Amino acid sequence: MFESLSDKLKRTLKNLRGEGVLRPEHVDAALREIRLALLEADVNYKVAKDFIARVREKALGQEVWQELKPAEQVVKIVYDELVELLGGTSSRLVFTRQAPNVVMVVGLQGSGKTTSTGKIALWLAKNEERKPLLVSTDVYRPAAREQLKVIAKATGQAIFDLPESNDPVLLAREAVRHARDYGYDTLLIDTAGRLHIDDQLMEELVQIKTETRPVEILFVADAMTGQDAVRSAEEFHRRVGITGVILTKMDGDARGGAALSIKQVTGQPVKFVGVGEKYDALEPFYPDRIAQRILGMGDVLSLIEEVQAKVDRAEAEAQLKKIQQNEFTLDDFRQQLRQVKRLGSISKIMKLLPDQLLGSIGLPNLTEEQSAAIERELKRTEAIIDSMTPEERADHRILNASRRRRIARGSGTTVAEVNQLIKQYVEMRQMMRELSRAGFFGGGLRGRLMRRMMGVTGASVSDDGADGSPEVAPPAAGGSRRKKKRRKKRR
Amino acid sequence: MGLFWKRRKKDEIITLGLGQPVEERASPVAEEARPIEDSTGALGEEPPARSSFSTSVLGLDKTIEELQAEEAALEQAFASRFRRAISATRESLSEKLDSVFQGRKQIDAELLDELEEALIAADIGVPTTLEILDRVRRGIARQQINDLAALKEAIKRELLEILRAAERNGVASETSVPDDIRPYVMMIVGVNGVGKTTTIGKLAHRIKAEGNDVLICAADTFRAAATDQLAIWAERTGVPLIQQRQGTDPAAVLFDALKAAKARGTDVLIVDTAGRLHTKSNLMAELEKMRRVAGREVEGAPHETLLVIDAVTGQNGLEQARQFLKTAGVTGIVLTKLDGTAKGGIAVAIAKELKLPIRYAGIGEKIDDLVVFDPEQYVNDLFE
Known part of the structure; x- marks a missing residue:
């Protein structure tokens, strides 16, 4: 997401580097580019204009930092403004003690309301220990209620329906009662998609709102929306008073400038981002991180959080000990592969990493095909390890030729591939021993997990061989460390 | 002109030769056509339209002149509905332009800046907007554009030229495929939530209403309840549907549908x-496979591949079109949801960058709310 915008800004600001003094014409040149980039990212033209005006004022104003170069100063101003424009700090769903807390999901047709409703229910159940109930009030679109039912089933969440009723308000009212009676603390109401100029249907939303008194009304916006995003969001906000935004389809390559615009015109923050078709592909929205990504600093923090949520801490610690004692077995290796897989697709992980880091391990801008290849490779590697006996996994040294042949047959690979994997594993083990000896793992959980991640992906990439990036892993670790230091200094 | 679908069913229909299949078809079709009357009636233009539908859609009882007159009237009715549908578009852009032009006597830099904003606000995109304005600036420098009216005309001309050039590049349509190749295969593609299924319902309805045998292939085997939704449309239009269980290989469903159609x-x-x-390469590869299957079964199929673009789509629409053109061989665009306030200007950018013509426009939720896109009208209506 936002790739092109960040590319553009980076290119422009690179031209600004090396200037001893920040002169008005340099600022203007940069800002012109930034404005075009914002427009191409579908940021509303008025919003972009205001943004540029604010940055210019600050850039030309009195604020001068001793420790920053002029170019860095512009970056900082742009970054700060961008964070502010995107919504200040992170915002969560706000719940009260009322039972149930009602969350209404509204938006235009085809923006992804039904899928998002299901995702939020799952997210609340998993992360906030809430007990959600779903209800669809979309009585218009054929099979819409059926769709939510399928999603509820797939995510293991409860759903309420009155098959004989076609009255959205009645459905909502009865769902509230049902939630109260059966102890569901959160009711998620999916509504029909509607045009903001459809007076009748907008009135229906107002009725549902009056009836259920929701604590949150979330407006679902497609990340691909253009200049019109402002208009629809504004109207929804005027009629029902939205409290937040869900930005969907961010797994595509849309730059999502609409998010900035909507925040600006409604004053309501983006709370969630939809990043895939799977039901757990929903993330909280962090303005500062997205702004960092726009400016090419990557989104390391986001990745770390994902890692933390999905990797069992204790497991990680135990493994760390093993590594330090040089007992990193193939079993552990497989464990790591699985953890990586749990994070999502490689391309998703790569997107979260800063460009500099990717560059330093020789993986600049993986294409979809390339990351798919890596994923296939990971799967194959796992299959090979799966075909080993527990003894073999505990001690790779007993893997003689006959065992290797059996493993190749069992995993549907060739002996050469098995050999390759074992070689990689041995190298990795060696590397880890060196790292742990050098006290490399003292940098907190964050740094450790980072480096291990890169170790694993690096190893599987080197298998491609042809690309000529054989010794990927060691520089990866080094690179990330250097990078971290540099960024700290800039702050 | 006037007909939605220009490829005639059978030669007999034109020559009034064998009435038998036509008579059978005539009455249900007349039934279907009624919603059209209703909506055109609202515009106070119903008499000509009604007469053509009440007896036979194919106008077997009319002279050529009468038919032509009716077609013209019908065309007009659709034209005004199209205009009404994009009037929201028109209001915003026209208002914007009006306020740009208001109180000004001459063309200055500030005016051009505001023009730039107006075009960008319509989602036409930065490069296309800048290019249009560049040409306009050149015109001003050469003294070819001297007043505001001329400036307006110049911008209109530029927009129209872009849309026309895309059409000149070659519109894959029913008229460009020999009549003896049947079925004419149309594939409808697009990103999630743009209105593919609805578009198909409307397309099927309109093509069928003109006396063609239509078959729908439900190759969306992925989304929950997608086939159910299409089945409801098929029922409404009285068009048969070929479907299979969710999760089936879409190419297999297509194969069955092609066999059935033949x-x-x-x-x-x-x-x-x-x-x-x-951006999902594996899913895009699936489309490639479907194309291969179609091409094996019917010569030249799919004859037309329409990319559905939601009018609210911003600049990402261009990348969508680029990728779908690359892997799915898109031949044209259907611009949907034009009845909202979005301007659909991205279609202009697509026409310019990729030379893809806009074939149809979706202008509402009713079954006949799909019209042939008319570039001239679109551009004119933006400015009048």
Whole structure:
């Protein structure tokens, strides 16, 4: 997401580097580019204009930092403004003690309301220990209620329906009662998609709102929306008073400038981002991180959080000990592969990493095909390890030729591939021993997990061989460390 | 002109030769056509339209002159509905332009800046907007554009030229395929939530209403309840549907549909596909496979591949079109949801960058709310 915008800004600001003094014409040149980039990212033209005006004022104003170069100063101003424009700090769903807390999901047709409703229910159940109930009030679109039912089933969440009723308000009212009676603390109401100029249907939303008194009304916006995003969001906000935004389809390559615009015109923050078709592909929205990504600093923090949520801490610690004692077995290796897989697709992980880091391990801008290849490779590697006996996994040294042949047959690979994997594993083990000896793992959980991640992906990439990036892993670790230091200094 | 679908069912229909299949078809079709009357009636233009539908859609009882007159009237009715649908678009851009032009006597830099904003606000995009303005600036420098009216005309001309150039590049359509190749295969593709299924319902309805045998292939086997939704449309239009269980290989469903279409002597086969983001290479590869299957079964199929673009789509629409053109061989655009306030200007950018013509426009939720896109009208209506 936002790739092109960040590319553009980076290119422009690179031209600004090396200037001893920040002169008005340099600022203007940069800002012109930034404005075009914002427009191409579908940021509303008025919003972009205001943004540029604010940055210019600050850039030309009195604020001068001793420790920053002029170019860095512009970056900082742009970054700060961008964070502010995107919504200040992170915002969560706000719940009260009322039972149930009602969350209404509204938006235009085809923006992804039904899928998002299901995702939020799952997210609340998993992360906030809430007990959600779903209800669809979309009585218009054929099979819409059926769709939510399928999603509820797939995510293991409860759903309420009155098959004989076609009255959205009645459905909502009865769902509230049902939630109260059966102890569901959160009711998620999916509504029909509607045009903001459809007076009748907008009135229906107002009725549902009056009836259920929701604590949150979330407006679902497609990340691909253009200049019109402002208009629809504004109207929804005027009629029902939205409290937040869900930005969907961010797994595509849309730059999502609409998010900035909507925040600006409604004053309501983006709370969630939809990043895939799977039901757990929903993330909280962090303005500062997205702004960092726009400016090419990557989104390391986001990745770390994902890692933390999905990797069992204790497991990680135990493994760390093993590594330090040089007992990193193939079993552990497989464990790591699985953890990586749990994070999502490689391309998703790569997107979260800063460009500099990717560059330093020789993986600049993986294409979809390339990351798919890596994923296939990971799967194959796992299959090979799966075909080993527990003894073999505990001690790779007993893997003689006959065992290797059996493993190749069992995993549907060739002996050469098995050999390759074992070689990689041995190298990795060696590397880890060196790292742990050098006290490399003292940098907190964050740094450790980072480096291990890169170790694993690096190893599987080197298998491609042809690309000529054989010794990927060691520089990866080094690179990330250097990078971290540099960024700290800039702050 | 005037007909939505220009490829005639059978030669007999034109020559009034054998009435038998036509008579059978005539009455249900007349039934179907009624919603059209109603909506055109609202515009106070119903008499000509009604007469053509009340007896026979194919106008077997009319002279050529009468038919032409009716077609013209019908065309007009659709034209005004199209205009009404994009009037929201027109209001915003026209208002914007009006306020730009208001109180000004001459063309200055500030005016051009505001023009730039107006075009960008319509989602026409930065490069296209800058290019249009560049040409306009050149015109001003050469003294070819001296007043505001001329400036307006110049911008209109530039926009129209872009849309026309895309059409000149070659519109894959029913008229460009020999009549003896049946069925004419149309594939409908696009990202999630743009209105593919609805578009197919409307397309099937309109093509069928003109006396063609239509078959729909439900190849969206991925999304929950997608086939159910299409089945409801098929029922409304009275068009048969070929479907299979969810999760089936879409290419297999297509294969079955092609076989069925050939066996039945179907004129037009419309293929629904699952919504997919253009960045998912495996899903895009699936489209390639479907194309191969179609091409093996029917010469030149799919004859037309329409990319559905939601009018609210911003600049990402261009990338969508680029990717779908690359892997799915898109031949044209259907611009949907033009009845909202969005301007659909991205279609202009697509026409310019990729030379893809806009074939149809979706202008509402009713079954006949799909019209042939008319570039001239679109541009004119933006400015009048």
